[in-house]
Amino acid sequence: MPSLSPSLDELVDALKRLPGLGPRSASRIAEHLLSEDRTRAVKLLASLERAVKTVKHCELCNTLTDEAVCPICADQTRDRTKICVVESPADQRVIEETMAYRGLYYVLMGLVSPVKGIGAEELHLTKLLERVKNDAAVREVLIATPFTPEGDATAHFIAKAMASVAPAVRVTRLARGIPAGVELEYTDANTIAGAIFGRK
Ligand SMILES: [Zn+2]
Numbered sequence: 001m002p003s004l005s006p007s008l009d010e011l012v013d014a015l016k017r018l019p020g021l022g023p024r025s026a027s028r029i030a031e032h033l034l035s036e037d038r039t040r041a042v043k044l045l046a047s048l049e050r051a052v053k054t055v056k057h058c059e060l061c062n063t064l065t066d067e068a069v070c071p072i073c074a075d076q077t078r079d080r081t082k083i084c085v086v087e088s089p090a091d092q093r094v095i096e097e098t099m100a101y102r103g104l105y106y107v108l109m110g111l112v113s114p115v116k117g118i119g120a121e122e123l124h125l126t127k128l129l130e131r132v133k134n135d136a137a138v139r140e141v142l143i144a145t146p147f148t149p150e151g152d153a154t155a156h157f158i159a160k161a162m163a164s165v166a167p168a169v170r171v172t173r174l175a176r177g178i179p180a181g182v183e184l185e186y187t188d189a190n191t192i193a194g195a196i197f198g199r200k
Pocket of ligand 1: 058059060062063071072074
């Protein structure tokens with residue numbers, strides 16, 4: 001079949017590069033956005049544009065936020081002796097929702113992955129290591145990367161790096177209440193809260 005709409009093809013092509021979307025769901029979304037009611041498409045365009053202009057990485061914890069320093073890092077009532085290391089802002093949100101953790105965070109925005117060619121150098125770890133080294137308040141780094149080969153490799157790397165820059169800081173891993181291979185994002189709040197308290 002000849003291309004009926006190169007513009008539609010281009011949109012589908014852009015959508016299918018997004019995580020979790022294959023060619024079929026990309027086509028469905030594109031067709032939906034371009035069907036009768038296009039106000040949704042216009043709203044999406046506006047929020048995407050605003051987010052691209054406004055959202056940045058927190059200077060301290062690297063999470064996505066509208067401010068230079070995010071509201072969690074700025075909150076002086078948080079426990080400043082603990083830093084929880086997570087893969088993504090989505091995982092950070094999951095831990096916040098358990099309300100079992102009152103410390104600070106560090107958001108990696110990825111994991112070490114030999115398959116995808118992402119080494120430890122590609123993750124923004126220098127900022128975390130510098131902070132732990134220079135901030136005497138930090139007593140514990142709680143690693144909450146997923147129990148997958150990539151999550152394990154990342155946790156191992158952080159623990160090793162931490163031992164050399166700040167040997168006095170306790171490094172723990174979110175305990176194995178969470179099933180292996182399961183993404184934190186899809187784990188229920190009680191299980192995560194249990195894992196935070198049961199950490200080794
Ligand atoms: Zn922050």
